[in-house]
Amino acid sequence: MGITIIGYIAGTLTTFASLPQLLKSLKERNMENISLAFVVTFTTGLTLWLIYGILRNDYPIIVFNILSLMFWIPITYLKIKDVLENKGSKSELIT
Template identity: 80%
Template sequence: MAIEFDMIGYIAGTLTTFASLPQLIKSLKTNDMSGVSLYFVVTFTLGLSLWLVYGILKNDYPIIIFNIISLMFWIPITYLKIRDELERS
């Protein structure tokens, strides 16, 4: 039964993690972050960080693995958005 639950976690993690990859690719290619909310980006990245801590505390590998990967996508997006906001001000 635990293996089946883990499989659901791995499938959900794969889908939600890689859903953000097109945003990162588009942001890097166009260098345009105007359509992305700073509040969303910062809040989402903070949420991913907290999920990672939660996964570590629970020793839950799907949560740990996919939040590390997600943060690898969202930290650059967050940097680009903050840089974009500073350049506009």
């Protein structure tokens, strides 16, 4: 039980650490200082952690990766949209 509580505390801290970035990105609609490679890699990692948690039936991993994806999918969308529309460089699609 104690280990599960540690998982929920860690999940809460790491998940909600992303909230300020999401709010800033939505408010300013400025994604220039966020790396596309980071966003895509991080979102993919969260997705894989979610799959891992589901396969292990590990509720803290499942819950907090779902919540994290709720923050990072919009950030990923905004960054890709920014790169494709006008602000990003073509080389950023590769790196």
